[in-house]
Amino acid sequence: MDISVDCVIFGFDEQQLKVLLIEQKHPDQPSRSFKPQMALPGDLVKDQESFDDAAARVLMELTSLKGIYLKQFYAFGNPDRVRDLKDREWLRSFRKNPERRVVTIGYYSLIKMDDFKPKPSSFAGRVHWVDVYKVPELAFDHNEIVDRALAILRHELMADHIGFELLPEKFTLSQLQRLYEIILDKKLDKRNFRKNILRTDTVKALEEKQTGVLHKPAQLFSVKNPRTS
Amino acid sequence: MDISVDCVIFGFDEQQLKVLLIEQKHPDQPSRSFKPQMALPGDLVKDQESFDDAAARVLMELTSLKGIYLKQFYAFGNPDRVRDLKDREWLRSFRKNPERRVVTIGYYSLIKMDDFKPKPSSFAGRVHWVDVYKVPELAFDHNEIVDRALAILRHELMADHIGFELLPEKFTLSQLQRLYEIILDKKLDKRNFRKNILRTDTVKALEEKQTGVLHKPAQLFSVKNPRTS
DNA sequence: GCGACTTAGTGTAAAAATTACACTAAGTTC
DNA sequence: GAACTTAGTGTAATTTTTACACTAAGTCGC
Numbered sequence: 001m002d003i004s005v006d007c008v009i010f011g012f013d014e015q016q017l018k019v020l021l022i023e024q025k026h027p028d029q030p031s032r033s034f035k036p037q038m039a040l041p042g043d044l045v046k047d048q049e050s051f052d053d054a055a056a057r058v059l060m061e062l063t064s065l066k067g068i069y070l071k072q073f074y075a076f077g078n079p080d081r082v083r084d085l086k087d088r089e090w091l092r093s094f095r096k097n098p099e100r101r102v103v104t105i106g107y108y109s110l111i112k113m114d115d116f117k118p119k120p121s122s123f124a125g126r127v128h129w130v131d132v133y134k135v136p137e138l139a140f141d142h143n144e145i146v147d148r149a150l151a152i153l154r155h156e157l158m159a160d161h162i163g164f165e166l167l168p169e170k171f172t173l174s175q176l177q178r179l180y181e182i183i184l185d186k187k188l189d190k191r192n193f194r195k196n197i198l199r200t201d202t203v204k205a206l207e208e209k210q211t212g213v214l215h216k217p218a219q220l221f222s223v224k225n226p227r228t229s
Numbered sequence: 230m231d232i233s234v235d236c237v238i239f240g241f242d243e244q245q246l247k248v249l250l251i252e253q254k255h256p257d258q259p260s261r262s263f264k265p266q267m268a269l270p271g272d273l274v275k276d277q278e279s280f281d282d283a284a285a286r287v288l289m290e291l292t293s294l295k296g297i298y299l300k301q302f303y304a305f306g307n308p309d310r311v312r313d314l315k316d317r318e319w320l321r322s323f324r325k326n327p328e329r330r331v332v333t334i335g336y337y338s339l340i341k342m343d344d345f346k347p348k349p350s351s352f353a354g355r356v357h358w359v360d361v362y363k364v365p366e367l368a369f370d371h372n373e374i375v376d377r378a379l380a381i382l383r384h385e386l387m388a389d390h391i392g393f394e395l396l397p398e399k400f401t402l403s404q405l406q407r408l409y410e411i412i413l414d415k416k417l418d419k420r421n422f423r424k425n426i427l428r429t430d431t432v433k434a435l436e437e438k439q440t441g442v443l444h445k446p447a448q449l450f451s452v453k454n455p456r457t458s
Numbered sequence: 459g460c461g462a463c464t465t466a467g468t469g470t471a472a473a474a475a476t477t478a479c480a481c482t483a484a485g486t487t488c
Numbered sequence: 489g490a491a492c493t494t495a496g497t498g499t500a501a502t503t504t505t506t507a508c509a510c511t512a513a514g515t516c517g518c
Contacts, residue, residue: 001274003230003306003332045230047330051306075304075334077232077280101276103232105304174495191497192477199475215494216484403466420468421506428504444465445513 002102005055006042006142007070008149009063011113012166014175016131017182018113019146020062023125024090024139036125037086039139040146042104043123055107061121069110069165073152074145077103081141090139104141108149110165133185150183157183161202164223172210172218173197231331234284235271235371236299237378238292240342241395243404245360246411247342248375249291252354253319253368265354266315268368269375271333272352284336290350298339298394302381303374306332310370319368333370337378339394362414379412386412390431393452401439401447402426 009020023036041062045054051072060066079101082088091098118127130136135146156162163179164171177193197203203221210217238249252265270291274283280301289295308330311317320327347356359365364375385391392408393400406422426432432450439446 001230001232001276003232045306047230048308050308051304051332072304075280075301077274077334079277079279103280105306172495189478190495191479194496195498196476210485210495212486213494214486214492216496218495401466418507419466420508423467424469425505439466439514441515442465443463443515445467447466 002097002100003045004042004102004104005045005051005058005107006040006104006145007055007058008040008106008108008146009059010108010110010132010153010166011116011129012179012182013113013129014178017179018129019132019135021128021130021135021138022062022123023128025094025123025125037090037139038128038136040142041124044102045105051105055105058123059109062119062124062127063111064117064119065111065115069162070107071109072105072107074106074148075103076106076141076145078141087140104145106145106149108153110162112166112168114168154183161200164202164226170206170208170220170222173221174218176203176221231326231329232274233271233331233333234274234280234287234336235269235333235374236284236287237269237335237337237375238288239337239339239361239382239395240345240358241408241411242342242358243407246362246408247358248361248364250357250359250364250367251291251352252357254323254352254354266319266368267357267365269371270353273331274334280334284334287352288338291348291353291356292340293346293348294340294344298391299336300338301334301336303335303377304332305335305370305374307370313369316369333374335374335378337382339391341395341397343397383412390429393431393455399435399437399449399451402450403447405432405450
């Protein structure tokens with residue numbers, strides 16, 4: 001049995017909540033013309049490596065980022081994870097022991113899309129930011145992994161007021177509200193949202209205002225206690 | 230790498246929240262006189278076995294119970310899990326590949342202590358119900374596993390109103406309150422607790438009352454929608 | 459039978475949180 | 489200056505939470 005970590009990396013561009021997907025590297029077989037198989041970034045855990053370290057490594061290789069929000073959320077161990085022919089073929093091409101069972105520890109991460117600097121990695125082809133509500137069919141059970149991560153994100157957003165990691169260091173309350181609405185997939189009332197956020201005492205008003213916008217410039221805020229990990 | 234499931238099995242005797250611990254089987258070395266090493270019940274996951282099935286198997290072997298509340302809560306993969314000499318020695322005596330790294334998927338379960346019928350199992354010596362607030366030093370990282378499971382139990386108790394699985398089918402509201410107080414480790418107000426529980430609409434009043442008690446007999450209740458898994 | 463004892467069961471009021479709702483302010487663009 | 493767009497704001501009703509005391513109804517012992 002091998003163990004992998006797969007990372008659901010969330011980003012936000014003010015319009016959409018995105019998830020970072022990779023094109024699986026495909027075999028050098030030009031006779032085969034097919035659409036690249038999308039997957040979550042992940043890699044096998046090394047022998048003396050903790051899960052956290054493995055997930056951080058995957059992230060570092062892919063994004064050059066470290067010390068960012070990264071959390072384990074579930075272990076996927078269904079023996080049927082590899083049902084599809086395409087998945088079996090990929091394993092045969094890229095894994096030393098393709099017949100060996102692989103279980104996965106799911107991690108999710110929150111990054112500022114502006115901080116993202118794509119890097120070639122040992123395990124990924126091209127990368128794509130994809131709207132989390134429009135995720136195509138992925139390799140293995142990765143669609144289920146994304147769904148579970150989103151459910152956890154929703155829950156943590158409400159319980160722990162996470163999410164700031166997805167926004168710029170200085171943000172407007174409307175940006176924050178938009179983030180909540182997209183993650184929760186429901187409309188929130190502006191007056192109530194502002195009142196509630198201020199009551200959580202997690203943000204502080206800056207002395208600056210937004211500039212270069214076609215409407216009344218909004219007050220800028222930042223998070224009171226930035227979370228580092 | 231091998232994968233095990235370890236089960237934190239909670240029980241409740243109206244005075245204490247308990248966790249089921251096993252004495253690790255110890256080598257037949259009468260020259261060694263030592264206190265049995267306590268541990269959580271667990272076993273290696275078999276080749277074509279899901280985590281859920283493995284955990285259910287452990288439970289079934291130990292308690293003869295099936296279809297009870299059982300949930301995965303965390304994956305433990307620290308390479309340093311086996312630091313102690315005693316743990317290394319145990320692995321050497323009982324595992325086919327003692328040097329091979331083992332990671333663990335943690336599960337927790339809730340059972341009625343009256344339903345518990347101890348059974349000899351392949352992986353456990355004697356079993357003990359131990360007060361969850363008085364857990365001794367356990368093998369490997371099992372103390373951390375217990376702590377995390379308790380935190381999850383506390384959270385799920387409040388978020389999902391679980392816990393009925395720890396009580397008899399017919400229970401008083403005071404028994405339920407006592408369960409909450411012990412799990413949460415804090416005193417609750419009786420009037421408020423009763424009002425809140427009734428408002429969750431998860432219990433129904435039976436037409437019976439408690440008998441044979443030294444005080445006013447309490448109304449009996451049962452859970453409205455018993456959870457099966 | 460009565461008193462002692464113990465827990466069961468109950469409601470109110472104040473404070474806090476949630477829910478629903480409309481209009482003026484302050485920029486840019488033409 | 490008008491049009492347009494989003495920013496920012498408070499009130500009232502409802503619901504939930506928090507804090508608090510006393511009578512009811514059994515068993516036991518004398």
